Amino acid sequence: MGPESAGSAQRSHVDRLYHLPMITPQGGRRSAMVPDVEVDFGAGPTTVPxxxxxxxxxxxxxxxxxxQGAVDWSQLNKLPECITVEWSGADRGVVEAVAARQIRFLYWHDASGTVDLTGTGVTDVRLDGIGLRSVRLPESARVLLLREPPESLEVDAPESGHRMDLRLFSRGPDIRIPGGLSRVSELWLKVAGTVSASVLTGLTDLEELRVSFDDPPGVFADAQDLQAHRGLRTLQLDDAYDWDPGNLPELPSLRGLEINGTRRATATVVKARFKATDVRISIHGAKSEAWLAAHMSNPFRDWVEDSKPFGAAACEAYTRARSAIEALAPTASDRMAVAEHALRGLIAALNAIDAEYQLIDTLRREQAGEVFFELAAQAEVPVDQARRWFADRDF
Known part of the structure; x- marks a missing residue:
C-alpha cells in the first residue's frame, strides 16, 4: 500500500463498508512450522496451506x-481454520458442507431456485443468480448481499430481517427490496446512475442508509420520501453529484450525514443547513464544475482525492483506452489486436502511475480490475484472454 494520506484513510473506512469481509489465506511469509496439505475435491490434487x-x-x-458430478466435501476437514467458502452454480452439497462445519461466510454465484441456509451457522451471505427465487436465512445471519436480485425474489429471515444489514447491488433500471425483509436496520443500495427513495417504502426499522452510484450523474430522487423513516440515524451518499439537498426532509433521529463525491455547491448548502445542529457532517471529494465537466464519466475521477497528479494521470489513461475501444469498427479485421493494444496500454499506464505515486492500494486495484474487464467486455474480448492481459500488472 502506498503512503498514508487523508484520502487513503478515508478509503480504508469506505473499503471496510464496501465489501463483505473477505477472509483470505494468511498473507506474508508463511512460517516453516505451518504444514501444507493435499486436497482433492474431485478434480485432481492441489497442495495448499x-x-x-x-x-x-x-x-x-x-x-x-x-x-459435474460429486464433490468431495470431506476435503474441507483438512482445512480446520476455513471459515469462508466461495461457490458457483448448483448446490451439489455445498449447503450441507457449510452446515457441517464452522463456515461463517458463504459467497455463492449463479445460485438458483431456493437456497435454504436455515441449518447452517453462516453470518455473512452473498448471493447472485438470475434463477434465484427464494432464500431462507438462519438466526445467525447478520449480513445479506444480493447482486442483481430478481424482481420476484423473496427472503425468509428471522423477524423479517430485524437488526440485519442488507446490501443490494444492481445496475438495472429498477431495484426492489425483496419481500420478507421489512425490518432490516441497515441498507446499502449500490446502483447505476439514479435511484428513488421511494424504493424504501415498507421498511419500518431503518436506522442506517447508504446509497452509492456507479455511474453518473448520481441522482438520489424523491429524497423527501425519507420522512417516513423517522428512526434513520445515519445517511451516506457516494458519488451523488446530482441531488438536491433542499429535498432532504427533517429527520429527527439523524445524527450523521456522510457525502463522498459531490459538487462544491452542494457541499456548501449541506454545511450551511446543518450548522449548529446535532448532525455530524462529513464531506469528501467535493469537486468544481470545471473538474466534473471534464471527468464526470471517468471511473477514476475520485483518485484525485489522494493526489491531483495521480488522479489526473489515471483519468487520462482511462480516456485513452476507452477512446480506442469505442473507435473499434465491429467488423474490423484487426479488432482484437487494437483492443489488446488499448487494454495492455491501460495496464502499462497504471503500472507506471503506481511506480511513481505508490497509491494504488487494494480498493484502487479492485476498481482498476472492474474498469479493465468492462472495457474488455465492450471490445468483446474473451474473459480468459482478458484475465491473462490483466495479470501483467505490477500494482
Missing part, C-alpha cells in the same frame, strides 16, 4: 472441483 481460511471453489482459484 493447512491454515487456509478462505476456499475459492468457483474454478478461479487454486483448488479445482469437477465440472
Amino acid at each position: 493447512s491454515t487456509m481460511r478462505y476456499v475459492d471453489l468457483t474454478g478461479n482459484g487454486r483448488i479445482r472441483v469437477p465440472a
Whole structure:
C-alpha cells in the first residue's frame, strides 16, 4: 500500500463498508512450522496451506472441483481454520458442507431456485443468480448481499430481517427490496446512475442508509420520501453529484450525514443547513464544475482525492483506452489486436502511475480490475484472454 494520506484513510473506512469481509489465506511469509496439505475435491490434487481460511471453489482459484458430478466435501476437514467458502452454480452439497462445519461466510454465484441456509451457522451471505427465487436465512445471519436480485425474489429471515444489514447491488433500471425483509436496520443500495427513495417504502426499522452510484450523474430522487423513516440515524451518499439537498426532509433521529463525491455547491448548502445542529457532517471529494465537466464519466475521477497528479494521470489513461475501444469498427479485421493494444496500454499506464505515486492500494486495484474487464467486455474480448492481459500488472 502506498503512503498514508487523508484520502487513503478515508478509503480504508469506505473499503471496510464496501465489501463483505473477505477472509483470505494468511498473507506474508508463511512460517516453516505451518504444514501444507493435499486436497482433492474431485478434480485432481492441489497442495495448499493447512491454515487456509478462505476456499475459492468457483474454478478461479487454486483448488479445482469437477465440472459435474460429486464433490468431495470431506476435503474441507483438512482445512480446520476455513471459515469462508466461495461457490458457483448448483448446490451439489455445498449447503450441507457449510452446515457441517464452522463456515461463517458463504459467497455463492449463479445460485438458483431456493437456497435454504436455515441449518447452517453462516453470518455473512452473498448471493447472485438470475434463477434465484427464494432464500431462507438462519438466526445467525447478520449480513445479506444480493447482486442483481430478481424482481420476484423473496427472503425468509428471522423477524423479517430485524437488526440485519442488507446490501443490494444492481445496475438495472429498477431495484426492489425483496419481500420478507421489512425490518432490516441497515441498507446499502449500490446502483447505476439514479435511484428513488421511494424504493424504501415498507421498511419500518431503518436506522442506517447508504446509497452509492456507479455511474453518473448520481441522482438520489424523491429524497423527501425519507420522512417516513423517522428512526434513520445515519445517511451516506457516494458519488451523488446530482441531488438536491433542499429535498432532504427533517429527520429527527439523524445524527450523521456522510457525502463522498459531490459538487462544491452542494457541499456548501449541506454545511450551511446543518450548522449548529446535532448532525455530524462529513464531506469528501467535493469537486468544481470545471473538474466534473471534464471527468464526470471517468471511473477514476475520485483518485484525485489522494493526489491531483495521480488522479489526473489515471483519468487520462482511462480516456485513452476507452477512446480506442469505442473507435473499434465491429467488423474490423484487426479488432482484437487494437483492443489488446488499448487494454495492455491501460495496464502499462497504471503500472507506471503506481511506480511513481505508490497509491494504488487494494480498493484502487479492485476498481482498476472492474474498469479493465468492462472495457474488455465492450471490445468483446474473451474473459480468459482478458484475465491473462490483466495479470501483467505490477500494482
